[in-house]
Amino acid sequence: MLELxxxxxxxxxxxxxxxxxxxxxxxxxxxxxxxxGSGKSTLLTSIAGLLHPRGGTIRWDGEDLTRVPAHxxxxxxxxxxxxxxxxxxxMTVEDNLELGAFAPRARxxxxxxxxxxxxxxxxxxxRRRQLVASLSGGQQQMVAVGRALMTNPRLLMLxxxxxxxxxxxxxxxxAALAEINRAGVGVFLVEQNVQAALTLAHxxxxxxxxxxxxxxxxxxxxxxxxxxxxxxxxxxxRHS
Amino acid sequence: xxxxxxxxxxxxxxxGLYGLAAAGLSLVxxxxxxxxxxxxxxxxxxxxxxxxxxxxxGIDPFAALGVVIPLALLGGGLLxxxxxxxxxxxxxxxxxxxxxxxxxxLALALHALAVxxxxxxxxxxVTPYGGAVIxxxxxxxxxxxxxxxxxxxxxxxxxxxxxxxxxxxxAIRATAEDWQAAxxxxxxxxxxxxxxxxxGxxxxxxxxxxxxxxxxxxxxxxxxxxxxxxxxxVLAGLGSMIGTFVGGLVLGVAEAASxxxxxxxxxxxxxxxxxxxxxxxxxxxxxxK
Numbered sequence: 001m002l003e004l005x006x007x008x009x010x011x012x013x014x015x016x017x018x019x020x021x022x023x024x025x026x027x028x029x030x031x032x033x034x035x036x037g038s039g040k041s042t043l044l045t046s047i048a049g050l051l052h053p054r055g056g057t058i059r060w061d062g063e064d065l066t067r068v069p070a071h072x073x074x075x076x077x078x079x080x081x082x083x084x085x086x087x088x089x090x091m092t093v094e095d096n097l098e099l100g101a102f103a104p105r106a107r108x109x110x111x112x113x114x115x116x117x118x119x120x121x122x123x124x125x126x127r128r129r130q131l132v133a134s135l136s137g138g139q140q141q142m143v144a145v146g147r148a149l150m151t152n153p154r155l156l157m158l159x160x161x162x163x164x165x166x167x168x169x170x171x172x173x174x175a176a177l178a179e180i181n182r183a184g185v186g187v188f189l190v191e192q193n194v195q196a197a198l199t200l201a202h203x204x205x206x207x208x209x210x211x212x213x214x215x216x217x218x219x220x221x222x223x224x225x226x227x228x229x230x231x232x233x234x235x236x237x238r239h240s
Numbered sequence: 241x242x243x244x245x246x247x248x249x250x251x252x253x254x255x256g257l258y259g260l261a262a263a264g265l266s267l268v269x270x271x272x273x274x275x276x277x278x279x280x281x282x283x284x285x286x287x288x289x290x291x292x293x294x295x296x297x298g299i300d301p302f303a304a305l306g307v308v309i310p311l312a313l314l315g316g317g318l319l320x321x322x323x324x325x326x327x328x329x330x331x332x333x334x335x336x337x338x339x340x341x342x343x344x345x346l347a348l349a350l351h352a353l354a355v356x357x358x359x360x361x362x363x364x365x366v367t368p369y370g371g372a373v374i375x376x377x378x379x380x381x382x383x384x385x386x387x388x389x390x391x392x393x394x395x396x397x398x399x400x401x402x403x404x405x406x407x408x409x410x411a412i413r414a415t416a417e418d419w420q421a422a423x424x425x426x427x428x429x430x431x432x433x434x435x436x437x438x439x440g441x442x443x444x445x446x447x448x449x450x451x452x453x454x455x456x457x458x459x460x461x462x463x464x465x466x467x468x469x470x471x472x473x474v475l476a477g478l479g480s481m482i483g484t485f486v487g488g489l490v491l492g493v494a495e496a497a498s499x500x501x502x503x504x505x506x507x508x509x510x511x512x513x514x515x516x517x518x519x520x521x522x523x524x525x526x527x528x529k
Contacts, residue, residue: 048424050420050423050424070420070423071423071426071427071428071429074423074425074426075426079424080424082420082424086418086421086424087421088413088414088417088418088421089417090413090417090479091410091414091417095410098410099411099414099422099427100425100426102407102411102425102426102427103425103426106426147425148424150425151425151426
């Protein structure tokens with residue numbers, strides 16, 4: 001279980017997160033909503049260890065992760081699919097996936113990892129010798145999710161997995177996330193597509209200007225008038 | 241005509257060493273975003289190292305590579321731990337600036353050290369077959385330089401395979417492409433830096449060995465080799481070792497051609513012209529990714 005308590009984070013002098021407290025339970029799907037610039041990505045990079053918080057603590061199954069370097073956070077079972085995917089474009093699909101299994105614990109489960117990723121995304125098996133840069137955005141997102149799965153995570157964090165991707169592929173990526181979760185992996189999701197995120201998630205937090213501005217079950221938030229107005233847009237309001 | 245052809249052949253032969261010299265610089269810059277301007281001094285030390293190994297062990301200078309390369313790997317590891325590991329803690333823009341300062345300081349220190357230890361005289365390793373020449377038509381190809389070219393090619397081919405197949409080789413490439421993404425896959429990026437720097441230094445050691453056999457070393461050759469390597473890196477671009485080798489050959493031949501056409505003093509000018517033209521026309525280099 002992941003627990004953040006009073007986490008403050010900043011880039012240089014610019015404060016991004018103030019006193020963020022939240023938790024993601026084992027095997028839970030939690031969505032993090034909020035407008036652009038509210039600090040959602042910063043929150044995920046802080047948990048992943050790429051940015052060390054100025055204050056507060058990040059705990060994972062009781063262990064303090066606040067100062068643990070990023071490559072060791074992965075080793076402990078937290079994986080981040082970063083915004084913009086950040087794949088190794090000059091390498092093949094297979095090499096990208098294999099690099100996901102770089103850490104010792106993941107390497108022991110390499111064969112299962114490949115089987116699991118190729119079962120979720122059969123497309124990738126056929127394209128495993130292709131350079132990642134030659135794939136479509138949706139296929140690249142599958143590689144990004146696959147690479148994170150290869151680290152054998154217990155919590156999978158995703159930053160905007162639907163951004164710039166054909167709707168048909170968004171559906172299959174969200175279906176894959178549900179499938180991954182059925183195997184017991186927790187999911188912590190930052191997503192602009194609030195409808196899709198709340199349909200998938202069990203619970204959600206709302207982050208505004210670096211502070212937690214609300215939380216609740218996904219079903220409640222989906223029908224909350226403030227959330228609908230702020231994040232689902234006028235269309236959703238008109239339909240309701 | 242045959243004089244020109246002879247010049248071009250000699251240019252091609254030294255071009256292989258330009259490629260080898262550039263490969264280490266390219267690897268270190270590509271992976272760490274650190275410009276090691278003391279790379280030429282490392283080549284110089286490699287040359288003296290080979291000189292010692294040959295003198296002390298009485299072995300063939302090409303066999304001396306088997307001793308110089310492991311020593312240079314170790315030396316590079318120590319140099320990284322002692323100096324450059326502090327540079328890579330900074331963000332990427334600061335890194336280049338800081339590495340320039342450290343590199344120039346290191347270059348001066350190594351130059352002074354070499355003058356103290358070995359005087360400022362030029363030396364080269366003499367072998368029994370040093371004067372041997374292979375005649376192709378009326379072209380004379382010095383055996384030692386031909387062997388050096390082949391070894392440079394084999395070393396860079398080996399490095400290419402290492403980066404393509406070895407687990408840490410892939411990790412080094414991943415780090416070069418996106419170090420944060422590399423961290424997210426569980427790669428210890430600091431260790432990738434250490435390995436890249438050690439391998440880069442080993443390449444400098446190998447280049448130095450070949451320079452001291454086919455050509456000559458003195459404490460002051462460092463800057464010249466750093467410049468050649470830099471020109472080749474700009475010409476070839478980052479990310480391909482085979483491309484770097486070809487870039488070295490191009491520079492060697494271009495220098496020879498310009499010396500033959502415009503006269504000896506213009507040998508060095510062509511490299512700088514290539515440097516500027518490539519930066520203007522194709523900043524990522526001929527083979528850059």
